Amino acid sequence: MANPDLSALNLPLAARYTRFRESVYMGLEEITLPGYSQPMSELDLQSLWFGGSFGSQFTSVDGKAVRIVDFGIWNSSAGPDFTGCTVEVGGQKLRGDIELDPDARDWERHAHGANQDYTKVVLHLFMDAPLERFFTRNCEHREIVQVQLNPASLPDQAKPNLGLAAARLGRCHAPLREMETERVQSLLESAAQHRLEKKSLRLHRCVAAHGREQAVYQALAQALGYRNNQQPFNILAQRLPVKRLQKLPPAERESLLFGVSGFLESVRYEDTLPETRAYLRELWESWWKQRDASQRWLLPQQALRWKLAAIRPGNHPQRRLGALAAMLKQWPQVSAPLLDAGRWSQEGWRETLLSLKHDFWSTHYTLLAEGAAKPLALIGETRVQEMLANVAYPLLMPERTRLWAEYLELPALLDNQKVRRAVQRLFGDSPQGTEFQKKLHHHQGLLQIYEDFCLQDDSACADCPFPERLKDWS
Numbered sequence: 105m106a107n108p109d110l111s112a113l114n115l116p117l118a119a120r121y122t123r124f125r126e127s128v129y130m131g132l133e134e135i136t137l138p139g140y141s142q143p144m145s146e147l148d149l150q151s152l153w154f155g156g157s158f159g160s161q162f163t164s165v166d167g168k169a170v171r172i173v174d175f176g177i178w179n180s181s182a183g184p185d186f187t188g189c190t191v192e193v194g195g196q197k198l199r200g201d202i203e204l205d206p207d208a209r210d211w212e213r214h215a216h217g218a219n220q221d222y223t224k225v226v227l228h229l230f231m232d233a234p235l236e237r238f239f240t241r242n243c244e245h246r247e248i249v250q251v252q253l254n255p256a257s258l259p260d261q262a263k264p265n266l267g268l269a270a271a272r273l274g275r276c277h278a279p280l281r282e283m284e285t286e287r288v289q290s291l292l293e294s295a296a297q298h299r300l301e302k303k304s305l306r307l308h309r310c311v312a313a314h315g316r317e318q319a320v321y322q323a324l325a326q327a328l329g330y331r332n333n334q335q336p337f338n339i340l341a342q343r344l345p346v347k348r349l350q351k352l353p354p355a356e357r358e359s360l361l362f363g364v365s366g367f368l369e370s371v372r373y374e375d376t377l378p379e380t381r382a383y384l385r386e387l388w389e390s391w392w393k394q395r396d397a398s399q400r401w402l403l404p405q406q407a408l409r410w411k412l413a414a415i416r417p418g419n420h421p422q423r424r425l426g427a428l429a430a431m432l433k434q435w436p437q438v439s440a441p442l443l444d445a446g447r448w449s450q451e452g453w454r455e456t457l458l459s460l461k462h463d464f465w466s467t468h469y470t471l472l473a474e475g476a477a478k479p480l481a482l483i484g485e486t487r488v489q490e491m492l493a494n495v496a497y498p499l500l501m502p503e504r505t506r507l508w509a510e511y512l513e514l515p516a517l518l519d520n521q522k523v524r525r526a527v528q529r530l531f532g533d534s535p536q537g538t539e540f541q542k543k544l545h546h547h548q549g550l551l552q553i554y555e556d557f558c559l560q561d562d563s564a565c566a567d568c569p570f571p572e573r574l575k576d577w578s
């Protein structure tokens with residue numbers, strides 16, 4: 105006797121349990137990609153995909169050309185990961201949803217094949233697959249196009265932090281000391297330009313996937329995350345696209361940012377100070393109406409993993425989220441010089457960012473902290489410089505190459521542990537170390553050399569090719 109088609113029964117309790125089971129498993133699996141030192145969560149993988157880091161052109165498991173025309177929307181409720189997508193398969197356009205799993209077999213493990221929420225899936229993505237061919241089918245027994253993603257296609261910047269190299273003088277110290285200042289300058293300038301080009305490629309990949317405005321917004325949000333919270337800020341900006349937020353009144357927009365970030369729900373009203381309560385009431389007034397539509401993102405496994413330990417009060421992500429809300433309030437002024445290279449003015453853009461204000465966040469560090477005695481800058485000079493280095497110039501340089509001269513003049517404002525370590529290894533106590541730390545491009549060049557050589561070396565400099573190659577640098 106043939107197996108009965110259980111999916112046709114459409115049992116509401118079964119579907120409910122499937123969703124429950126799915127929510128328990130969702131985001132728990134971790135995968136270690138080749139070339140990566142740390143395992144990556146499913147959430148990070150989804151964020152990389154959605155940011156266009158894997159690219160937009162693929163070959164399906166059965167050999168067809170696959171092109172992502174529209175990456176769709178990151179789904180906030182039950183069902184596939186991304187909805188409303190457009191995918192071209194073998195020249196034919198398909199509109200529907202996309203599911204991304206660490207392993208092809210997760211489709212069956214999570215019972216997506218019997219779940220009607222997955223009927224519109226047109227593309228199943230995965231990193232790993234069994235040796236024997238695994239077919240993806242939906243509850244109507246329609247075969248779904250499969251693409252196995254290749255981790256080698258990810259840009260270097262998508263890889264997690266590789267740590268620090270030992271603090272000691274390197275073998276390259278001697279040849280560098282012998283080199284004329286102009287040659288060292290040209291070496292660092294070239295390394296900085298290479299780094300800028302890589303940042304530019306990554307940013308323009310995101311532009312190709314989601315449009316220029318969304319790419320700018322995501323990159324600025326990431327820059328607000330400082331070193332520790334870039335990824336949560338990135339995911340938040342991916343989940344709440346700028347076009348959607350700009351359609352909302354400011355109060356609703358801000359409540360959505362704080363609600364989806366999880367900060368609103370993690371603070372107990374009774375623990376807050378009276379001056380904070382009015383602000384919290386305002387946020388909750390709007391959040392409770394929007395909360396249901398974001399339920400999936402509030403699950404512990406889907407929650408943003410904010411890093412709050414050892415963070416300077418001024419850099420607390422709650423305060424930075426307040427800065428993002430202020431930025432969105434002035435969005436036309438903030439975004440215009442980046443959307444149209446012809447309107448770029450470094451001074452003007454810097455002024456716009458430095459003058460941002462917020463009724464609550466201009467005087468508070470967190471939702472639990474006491475108010476500061478006097479207003480604090482929402483976005484300070486060093487943050488603006490980080491945004492210039494990581495967003496504005498990488499975005500604009502391909503369109504206005506003469507901005508390179510402007511870039512070379514930027515002073516170095518950031519104190520960076522990796523730069524200090526690179527200086528120690530390359531220059532030691534020599535005056536070159538002081539000379540080549542003054543400008544932003546010096547820092548960027550040093551970081552590039554440090555990552556390309558020092559962090560790749562496991563021979564205490566003995567096998568590092570950098571010192572010998574220096575002879576050829578003219």
Ligand code: SF4
Nearest residue numbers: 274276557558565568
């Ligand atoms: S690893 Fe290479 S680049 Fe780094 S300090 Fe040693 S010799 Fe210099």
